[in-house]
Amino acid sequence: MSSTYLPLQPATLVRNAQGLPCSPRYDDVYHPAPGDGIAQSRRVFLAGNGLPGRWAGRETFTVCETGFGLGLNFLALWQAWRDDPARPRRLHMLSVEAHPFSRDDLATLLRECVPEELRSGAQALLAQWPPLLPGLHRLEFEGGNVTLTLGLGLAESVVPQWDARVDAYFLDGFAPAGNPQMWTPALLRALSELSAPDATLATWCSVGAVRRALDEVGFAVTRREGEAGKRHVTVGVRKPEAGAGARAQAVFAGAHEAIIVGGGPAGAGVAQSLALRGWRVTVVDEAAAAAGMTHAGHLAAACTPLIARDDNLRARLSRAGSRRALARWRDLPDTGAPRVCGTVQLARDAGRAADLAGTLAVLAFPSSWVRAVSREEASALAGVPVRRGGIFFAEGMLVRPQGLVAGLLATPGVRRLAARVAQVTRSGSQWRVRDEAGQVLAEAPVLVLANAAAAPALLGTVPGNVAAWPILAGMHRLAGEVAHLPAAALAGGPRCVVGGEGYLLPEVDGLCVAGSTYVHGAERAERSAEGRDTAIGKALGLVDLPLAGDPGADGWAGWRAVLPGRLPAIGEVPDAAGLWLATGYASRGFCWSALAGDLIGARLMGEPVPLERDLQAALGPR
The missing domain is CATH 3.30.9.10 (D-Amino Acid Oxidase, subunit A, domain 2)
Structure with a gap:
């Protein structure tokens, strides 16, 4: 962001003459009638996208929504996933909201409109409801198998920053007459660029201009009879000739196995993130014989975000990093969990x-x-x-480095190997790490160099010219x-x-x-x-x-x-598929640790990335 920063404008709880929650700003209601919000979610958005049937047999399924509102579509989707024995293992929703409610107001509204079978989901949503800060917020449920990536801000600013691969769209903004920004051809094009080749869409909006715009961005749309006050609804499917969207995220197709070189906060953060996603992880570190030994004697450290008047890259990254750290670490054992002392x-x-x-x-x-x-x-x-x-x-935190690192490395699926890596080689799709004698210590299709200032030298052993980046030379x-x-x-x-x-x-x-x-x-x-x-x-x-x-x-x-600029290098190495960096954390290692892990984990799994594209670019190997 720059001096054009616009503060978030939360919603206020206002009711119309019928007692329904409404938005005076857009002259529209959040749901059509008392008790009918969830029913509309099921009739229009789930059924309109062929759900739950369409996700049968899939490993993951991603839904993109415009207009989070009260979260009724998310709650209905989550319940459908719970009730379906053929559900995908992981369900993701990506949603944008320019005017979010405070937790207290949202709680009031959900008590009024959520049926009994969705009450537990509503309570879980409220328990994780974020502070109303601009940017992306990742909420996780069902042990991480259901995620909500919530973008708070104007859709025209938020959507182009998303990094995802979308299977179904719920287009649920306020009516075009009152909120035309949610239905512009430019926004619909930005959404379509995230589409999987077989993506579908559904919306209660049947305005001709919207249907034509959807057709122009690659969807074959059909107008159907509506109900509950809606004369028509619109459904659509991605045209075969349109294929995947230009920004649709790729999915790693190899075995879910990774090597991480380095067992400090950087390596441990990535290890935990991948292991939580079901990966088998080998952490190779000279100090692995004693978990957390890279910070032995380091009694305590702080994790605190920054602020800047223009909410610049560094401030936004520190905010994202500290919030991911709190979410990832709060449930660790007492010796590793942070103390949220402010x-x-x-x-x-x-x-x-x-x-x-x-x-x-x-x-x-x-x-x-x-x-x-x-x-x-x-x-x-x-x-x-x-x-x-x-x-x-x-939310300022005190962390105990040795206990934290030990707790992260104790995540099931993480194996520790005490050894010094002297060389990196490649055989086909497999990366291999070798010791001083040339013996192979481990091999996997994914390798993450998280060994701080030793990373550039080790990168220099990789076949090819991948080490020729000025910024790494300046580490x-x-x-x-x-x-x-x-x-x-x-x-x-x-x-x-x-x-x-x-x-x-x-x-x-x-x-x-x-x-x-x-x-x-x-x-x-x-x-x-x-x-x-x-x-x-x-x-x-x-x-x-x-x-x-x-x-x-x-x-x-x-x-x-x-590193020059004091931002870390986190991301996949160009022209070296499967090779990633997580290094250069400087004085803010505990701010970057969990964020880097989830960035790498999300990219590998093809799930919505909980970090904006411009922030990813600022961190990418360069």
């Missing part, structure tokens, strides 16, 4: 605090997710006096250290993450982590008295506390793999 991000000075408040006003993000706080409010949130005000992220290692301070020396430590020029984390095992340093050109990542003093000084610059007693000498040192 983050107080302090302004550098009073002028910067005013700038932050102005940025929040422009973005119009919900205050339940991020809000401006005074020094007094920030101190109350932190439980210790802080030196300035700033902003508070309610470098940056050493850093943190100090572990007794919580008792800091009045028990903060209750939330406190960040600014450095950070101070809540107590873990009686210690608070203070950080951090950045050492360019270091030969070793090691702790030092100078580095410790720097880390402590940064932390004490955030809180208005004396350091009581002996702070000790405990801490941790490690490396960051940094």
Whole structure:
């Protein structure tokens, strides 16, 4: 995004004279009559697309909807999947909504219009309902076998950013007379570009201009008799000569087996994502004999998003990454699950605090997710006096790296192999990793290099010229250290993450982590008295506390793999099918870990990708 950023405009709960929920903005109702919303979903959209019969015998099936509204189409679709013994193993829905309801308003409306058999689904939807932030939100149900990828924003902005392969369309925007933007030829073309060759569509709209536009973008359409106040409905099927849409996602056709080189946050995040999708994964790492050993001694770290007045690429990526991390990790065992304690991000000075408040006003993000706080409010949130005000992220997380990595690598389907990979070769469709003696350690059709700053050198052993990218040549290692301070020396430590020029984390095992340093050109990542003093000084610059007693000498040192621009490289290597990168995570490894895993997993499985195309391009190997 740029300075043309438009804030999300949530819906308000308004009723018409008949008591039906309606949109004054578009002069239309959300469903036709009390109790009839689900019936219309079944009659118009499921039956109009030949569902559930069309998905019989398929591994996956993807539905694309315009106009999420109250979620009735999703709930009806999900229930049809549940009730069908011939259902596909995985069902995906992709939907867009420019004006989403708050969770409370949506709960009120669903209580009124959802029949008893769909109540459990409605409650599950509400439990995962996201904060009303622009962008893509992935919700998962049935152990990940049913997913909803919800795009919040204007359809003309959201739809071109989707990356998916669609089997059926539910065209359910408000009527063209009130909301013509949902029915423009340009939008219908963008939707059609995601089509599988046999895609179908259904809509209650039978306006001639819409039917002609659908015909022009590759669908043979038919007008049928309607019911329940609709004179006609429209159904369609992809014309044979139209084939797959120009942007329809390809599906990996090989065996679901992968090798991941590197067992830190990057490799573990990809391993978990693939294993949850049923893949057999081998993680090859020198430290694999002790799960999480790549971060042994790394007591705690923070995962906090960024904001920017223009909601730029970095801000959007950090928001997507932190939200995927929370969704993926919240159900891990206690030793690996993040602590959602919130983050107080302090302004550098009073002028910067005013700038932050102005940025929040422009973005119009919900205050339940991020809000401006005074020094007094920030101190109350932190439980210790802080030196300035700033902003508070309610979903800021404290993670325990060693436990987190161990938990991710313990996902069923992940095998760990303690070895050093010295060479990558290829035999047909299989990638092979070899040790220093040339012995094959593992082979699979998919290989992910997630070994931080060692990735460029290993990529250089791949046959061909795949390593010739300037940005990877610019990767470098940056050493850093943190100090572990007794919580008792800091009045028990903060209750939330406190960040600014450095950070101070809540107590873990009686210690608070203070950080951090950045050492360019270091030969070793090691702790030092100078580095410790720097880390402590940064932390004490955030809180208005004396350091009581002996702070000790405990801490941790490690490396960051940094690329020019400080964005990671995540994606498939051009001209090397099956070879992927997940590297260059720099200081935000825990922000990128789950997002990278789901990006790679979704691309391989041909499911809707929970990340916009422009953000994928920003991360792609380059």
